[in-house]
Amino acid sequence: MFHETELYYFSPTGGTKKAGEIFCRGIAKTVKFVNLGLREKAIEQPDNELVVVAAPVFGGRIPSVAAEKLNRLDGNGKKAVTLAVYGVRAYEDALLELNQILEARGFQVIASAALVAQHSIVPEVGQGRPDEQDEEAILDFAKKVLNKEEKGEEDQVKVPGNYPYKNGMNMAVSPISLPSCVQCGTCASVCPVGAIRLESDAVVTDVQACILCMTCTAVCKKRARVLPSPLQEGMNQKLGALKDIRRENEFFL
Ligand SMILES: Cc1cc2nc3c(=O)[nH]c(=O)nc-3n(C[C@H](O)[C@H](O)[C@H](O)COP(=O)(O)O)c2cc1C
Secondary structure, three states, rough: EEEEEEEEEEEOOOOHHHHHHHHHHHHHEEEEEEEEEOOOOOOOOOOOEEEEEEEEEEEOOOOOHHHHHHHOOOOOOEEEEEEEEOOOOOOHHHHHHHHHHHOOOEEEEEEEEEEEEEOOOOOOOOOOOHHHHHHHHHHHHHHHHHHHHHHHOOOOOOOOOOOOOOOOOOOOOOOEEEOOOOOOHHHHHHHHOOOOEEEEEEEOOOOOOOOOOOOOHHOOOOEEEEEHHHHHHHHHHHHHHHHOOOOOOOOEO
16 A cells, blocks of 8 residues: 555546545555646646546547646656546547656556546436446456555556547537526636636636536536537437446556
8 A cells, every 4th residue: 555646637527536536545545636627837746656647538538638737747757547537438549648648758657447437418327426336346456556566567558549549529619607697706716728707797608718628517506507408408319328338447457
């Protein structure tokens, strides 16, 4: 067991953080959380022997905001475990992208996993995941990572995915604020890309800047921040068939 590890995570609606935290508790006594979704210029550099990096899958890729931050880390030969967290559909090139970013930054990626969480746009898909069964599987993986570490095995991990990666998402749509919005400004303050601003009596969103991460919808206490209904209905239709599928987590050591 490590004394401490760092969890670098981007988790707009909490699923990625939850999955990452389960894993970290399996390998270390203390976890230091580094939120990649904060709009700060500087990024905290890792000081532990082994760091954990968890990112959600957006359109089969790592969200650009997370990739940009990770590209500013200095690995200096430190070990890393990567977790791509996805909502049942597919993770495509995301885990490969995550590993290639970290390797280019000087980390040695010793283990990886593609973990399933509730879909942040259609919550009926993967509802409640990671659940108890996932927790058991993730903790078992954590044990195997510790074993690999103890034995000093240095095998480089190989994960699925293609390079060049598939094109990133570019939808030019964003959540909207309903008339029930009280303009408290919480959505604007948490938006990881600064796409939301309050203007006299309206909440204005820059659709070009918005990455559709859903942070703003998740924090709105009034439930007044939602996707436009044609988009929500389209997503429900597109992903609805996945609600009865239990996709299993995949582990790479
Ligand atoms: C814009 C967007 C794109 C997504 N693309 C995918 C995808 O390609 N494949 C998939 O299985 N899930 C996809 N999801 C679902 C998320 O990967 C999943 O819900 C993840 O757990 C979200 O992390 P969070 O709970 O930390 O926000 C997408 C979600 C969003 C908001």
